[in-house]
Amino acid sequence: MQRLRGAPPRYWLVVLAVIFLLGLPTVIDSFQTSEWAQALILAIAIMGLNILVGYSGQLSLGHGAFMALGAYISAILAHRYKVDYLLTIPVAALATGLVGFALGVPALRLSALYLALATFALAVVAPSVIKRPEDLTGGVQGILIRQPDPPPFASDAFSALTGTAMTTDQWIYYVSLACAIVLFWLAWNLVRHRPGRALRAIRDGEVAAAAFGVNVAGYKTLAFGISAFYAGAAGSLFGLAVGYISPDTFPVSLSIQLLVGAVIGGLASVPGPLLGAIVAYFLPIYASQWVPSQTWIPDQISSTVKNAGPAVSYGVLLILIMIFAPNGIVGLTTRGYDALSRRLRGAPDREAGHLPPDRQTV
Amino acid sequence: MQEFAQQVVSGIAIGGIFASLALALVLIYNAMGLVNFAQGEMAMLATFLAFALINRGMSYWIAFPLTLVLAFAGGIAIQRIVIKPVERAPVLTLVIVTLGLATLVNGIAGFIFGYVPRSFPSPFPPASLDIFGVFISWRDLGVIGVSGIVLLGVYLLLQRTTIGLTMRAAAHHPDASRLLGVQVSWMLALGWGLASAVGAVSGIMVAPILLLEPNMMQTIIIYAFAAAVLGGIESPLGAVIGGFVVGITVNLAGAYIPGVGGDLQLAVGFAIIIAVLVLRPNGLLGRAATRRV
Numbered sequence: 199m200q201r202l203r204g205a206p207p208r209y210w211l212v213v214l215a216v217i218f219l220l221g222l223p224t225v226i227d228s229f230q231t232s233e234w235a236q237a238l239i240l241a242i243a244i245m246g247l248n249i250l251v252g253y254s255g256q257l258s259l260g261h262g263a264f265m266a267l268g269a270y271i272s273a274i275l276a277h278r279y280k281v282d283y284l285l286t287i288p289v290a291a292l293a294t295g296l297v298g299f300a301l302g303v304p305a306l307r308l309s310a311l312y313l314a315l316a317t318f319a320l321a322v323v324a325p326s327v328i329k330r331p332e333d334l335t336g337g338v339q340g341i342l343i344r345q346p347d348p349p350p351f352a353s354d355a356f357s358a359l360t361g362t363a364m365t366t367d368q369w370i371y372y373v374s375l376a377c378a379i380v381l382f383w384l385a386w387n388l389v390r391h392r393p394g395r396a397l398r399a400i401r402d403g404e405v406a407a408a409a410f411g412v413n414v415a416g417y418k419t420l421a422f423g424i425s426a427f428y429a430g431a432a433g434s435l436f437g438l439a440v441g442y443i444s445p446d447t448f449p450v451s452l453s454i455q456l457l458v459g460a461v462i463g464g465l466a467s468v469p470g471p472l473l474g475a476i477v478a479y480f481l482p483i484y485a486s487q488w489v490p491s492q493t494w495i496p497d498q499i500s501s502t503v504k505n506a507g508p509a510v511s512y513g514v515l516l517i518l519i520m521i522f523a524p525n526g527i528v529g530l531t532t533r534g535y536d537a538l539s540r541r542l543r544g545a546p547d548r549e550a551g552h553l554p555p556d557r558q559t560v
Numbered sequence: 561m562q563e564f565a566q567q568v569v570s571g572i573a574i575g576g577i578f579a580s581l582a583l584a585l586v587l588i589y590n591a592m593g594l595v596n597f598a599q600g601e602m603a604m605l606a607t608f609l610a611f612a613l614i615n616r617g618m619s620y621w622i623a624f625p626l627t628l629v630l631a632f633a634g635g636i637a638i639q640r641i642v643i644k645p646v647e648r649a650p651v652l653t654l655v656i657v658t659l660g661l662a663t664l665v666n667g668i669a670g671f672i673f674g675y676v677p678r679s680f681p682s683p684f685p686p687a688s689l690d691i692f693g694v695f696i697s698w699r700d701l702g703v704i705g706v707s708g709i710v711l712l713g714v715y716l717l718l719q720r721t722t723i724g725l726t727m728r729a730a731a732h733h734p735d736a737s738r739l740l741g742v743q744v745s746w747m748l749a750l751g752w753g754l755a756s757a758v759g760a761v762s763g764i765m766v767a768p769i770l771l772l773e774p775n776m777m778q779t780i781i782i783y784a785f786a787a788a789v790l791g792g793i794e795s796p797l798g799a800v801i802g803g804f805v806v807g808i809t810v811n812l813a814g815a816y817i818p819g820v821g822g823d824l825q826l827a828v829g830f831a832i833i834i835a836v837l838v839l840r841p842n843g844l845l846g847r848a849a850t851r852r853v
Binding site: 516 | 593595597642645649651652653655656659660661662663664665666668670671778779782785786789819823824826827829830837838841
């Protein structure tokens with residue numbers, strides 16, 4: 199009880215967020231549930247990217263390709279070898295993580311700029327490479343994924359609590375949510391402890407970190423592997439949520455979307471990827487729904503806005519955030535919170551000469 | 561043998577296009593140590609401008625230089641508005657900003673011109689020239705000629721004029737140049753303008769071969785990356801050589817390696833990038849990177 203009362207406010211925020219996400223499918227319709235499941239899945243992939251970009255300072259623009267790998271491993275296992283799809287998720291995540299770990303070794307030799315370039319090329323090339331082995335990947339047609347019905351224990355518990363039957367979309371949503379909670383918890387533990395400190399030390403000064411005995415090569419490769427693990431899990435879940443994957447499910451713009459989400463939410467923060475994913479996922483959807491509903495905009499314009507809207511809004515957001523708020527939503531919020539609490543306490547830290555350390559860098 | 565020679569010639573033609581775009585990348589890399597991910601999209605937008613001008617009835621040979629001037633001004637404007645606020649930021653921030661710029665320009669082009677592929681006129685006749693049994697199309701020759709003139713022009717500008725010298729000085733030793741009265745920030749803007757114009761040439765040259773649409777340069781930029789990396793990303797001459805090597809390699813791989821061809825040619829470009837970065841990260845003509853601690 200004593201510990202509960204002393205818990206910092208962010209613990210209560212976590213509890214609130216989990217309760218909100220648990221209850222959400224009971225108040226929104228099935229289609230929206232599926233959308234939120236995809237947003238959560240995006241959040242998992244963005245968390246992975248965030249570990250790599252935000253904490254270890256390596257830029258990857260190819261995480262869409264890792265998602266594709268995870269999705270295809272799961273789909274092929276489930277489709278050809280009739281493995282239960284849910285069992286394939288950890289397999290896909292681990293396999294993608296291993297591939298990422300292996301790719302992290304040559305990536306060590308590259309500067310941040312070259313790494314960005316190589317991974318961008320990977321994202322561009324991936325769809326056309328996937329198309330080739332048609333027997334395995336189904337070529338351009340892709341693979342249909344059968345979405346599983348909710349198991350008896352879940353649907354019983356759900357109907358006992360809400361009085362309605364559980365739909366497939368809701369089951370997939372809860373599976374995604376469970377994965378997201380576990381993976382976010384793991385990430386939180388990772389960045390708060392020794393590996394997180396080591397990664398940030400490498401990011402802020404590789405030579406200094408090495409001088410302090412941090413295994414630079416080891417941790418950088420590890421970050422790549424973990425990051426790919428998250429992307430693989432997300433890709434696998436994504437296939438499940440959409441019910442169909444093809445090479446065009448994983449275009450370059452997906453990798454950009456992941457980066458947009460990571461940047462909007464706030465790099466090097468744990469809640470950032472969740473917030474970023476929600477904005478990055480719903481912004482283009484609502485923008486493209488809102489514009490055609492406005493009758494004063496001519497049809498021709500609204501149809502182009504529907505196509506070009508996501509690109510324009512992502513581009514503008516990326517540039518504006520990098521210029522004005524490099525720490526994203528989380529950075530803005532903590533800055534506001536700190537300023538407010540300082541004002542409330544009446545403590546002029548700035549004049550006293552000791553500013554509180556920036557949470558995202560320390 | 562004749563077929564081989566023919567593949568090499570068309571490889572040189574497409575290589576000239578890669579070389580122009582790679583040169584644009586190198587110009588910006590030299591100015592601020594940054595790979596501009598928006599270079600291809602900027603070239604695409606310039607090509608759309610040329611398309612709009614030609615569609616209004618303007619002659620090709622007036623529209624072409626006019627587009628280059630507009631692209632030059634556009635490059636300067638982009639540097640002033642988008643890049644200058646983050647000039648001193650870490651490279652990660654800069655790369656993300658140029659990616660945002662690429663996405664934005666792509667969206668703007670789609671917004672104004674739509675996503676329907678359009679055919680772009682070529683000023684050169686479709687006929688071919690027969691040289692000892694090797695058929696070389698006038699179009700390939702024209703592309704080679706135009707790229708050659710542009711590359712030579714940039715070389716002369718950078719090496720033989722005062723403004724070129726000032727630009728190079730501002731790029732390599734910004735602090736010393738500032739002490740000598742060079743307006744470094746404007747020199748960087750000039751670099752962006754020049755890169756934008758050179759990139760526009762590649763867009764206008766490639767548009768008759770591919771079809772003009774907002775995603776046209778997405779594959780070309782990968783080949784240009786490969787060319788720039790192969791040549792050593794800070795060497796203009798290296799970028800040009802790299803462009804031709806990549807053009808010829810990709811063309812020959814598409815013709816002679818079974819299974820490669822069509823969109824998998826792009827994988828060859830990717831393989832070149834990876835191979836160079838792993839085996840010889842400084843490229844053919846680049847200097848070994850030194851790191852200041």
